[in-house]
Amino acid sequence: MNLDELVFHPWAVQGPRDVPTLVGGSGSYVIDANGRSYLDFSSQLVFTNLGHQHPRIVAAIKEQADRLCTLAPGHASDVRGEAARLIVEVAPEGLGHVLFTTGGTEAIEHAVRMARLYTGRPKVLAAYRSYHGSTAASIHLTGDPRRWASDTGAGAAVHFFGPFLYRSAFGSRTPEEECERALAHLEQVILLEGPSTIAGLVLESVTGSSGVIVPPPGYLRGVRDLCDRHGIVYIADEVMVGFGRTGAWFGVDHDGVAPDLMVFAKGVNSGYVPLGGVVVGDAIYEMFTKRPYPAGMTYSGHPLACAAAVGAINAMREEDTVAAAARLGTDLLGPGLRELADKHGSVGDVRGIGGLWSLELVRDRSTKEPLVPAGATGAANAPMVSFARACLDRGLLPLMLGNRVHVAPPLNVSDADAAAGLAILDEALAAADKYLA
Structure with missing residues (x-):
């Protein structure tokens, strides 16, 4: 059989x-x-x-397995703390704490929840050509056909066209035109939806499985500016492109941008043990020093997964x-x-x-x-x-x-x-x- x-x-x-x-x-x-x-x-x-x-990652997992295979997230963990330290060190400025999950789709769910709690608003913007995961909020935010079979229209997700010169929705002929027109379109979507209703904007820093679309220079900076202007939480989805895939630690680094929340998974430990997370901006973190964060996961910051991340990030630096x-x-x-x-x-x-x-x-x-x-x-x-x-x-x-x-x-x-x-x-x-x- x-x-x-x-x-x-x-x-x-x-x-x-x-x-x-x-x-x-x-x-x-x-x-x-x-x-x-x-x-x-x-x-x-x-x-x-x-x-x-990779021998460095395998050795890190084996060493941790010999010491302590698993641990509930409420306990302090040396390897979890070390993984968080290494991630924060390479993250953009102003992102100082890490919520660990078991993967990218789960991390998107938590980032969206944080944005809604922080702003008190319901809607989240996402691009049409995008993939953010297959759980409830993340599949509604997904913009490509993988969303269709599960879309109930009840996810408070609003989609917009991102820049894509090869199949431009704006009739652009140059990257500069595409950037300018895509940002103007996004601003119109924000204004027509009502800025006071929009909690966050989630965006793949480089579109991954929906087409590998690299945004033109200045686009991510423009998105950052629009979010600042309208009090919208900028969520960078770095699940696929984070941790070196684009030739920078993170895709946002190419435009010199710091989001409010940054979602990661995959490359953080080369996928050797399931791990994802949200790197949390300081302003949002401060809110949760005064009230509890109303969510959790049994395997948040699993020791074997965090050990793999420590091994992987150190190997990336050395190599x-x-x-x-x-x-x-x-x-x-x-x-x-x-x-x-x-x-x-x-x-x-x-x-x-x-x-x-x-x-x-x-x-x-x-x-x-x-x-x-x-x-x-x-x-x-x-x-x-x-x-x-x-x-x-x-x-x-x-x-x-x-x-x-x-x-x-x-x-x-x-x-x-x-x-x-x-x-x-x-x-x-x-x-x-x-x-x-």
């Missing part, structure tokens, strides 16, 4: 699956039950920033991972993916920064018609299935969503492995080219 068939899988039609069973890994590779290695160009769901089985991620984008992935776009008509756009990139696949470059429609399944999704199979057959583990191929290897991937992955993508794109209009 295939034991995988007993598992109820998220985001999937249930039933037998034709996927490799992965049982091991090392560095940028995972190994299946037959001993075959696959180059992981996905970092799983963009979280193994330091690759698989200069943030600088490596910046170089990965400027010297390897960016140029390499643009070369692929020149060779393959199915590549409509190349976008990215640091160690997070996307190829948007289209049937026709002039019309920008997606290679597959949103939510495609069965025969309608055949082009992407064909592309995925071509990758797996050649030993590459891809990450795809809709008509996009996201390229996100571990940030410490070697130059040789990065080149090998790009060569496989080159061959696999030939399968997508067969579906050109």
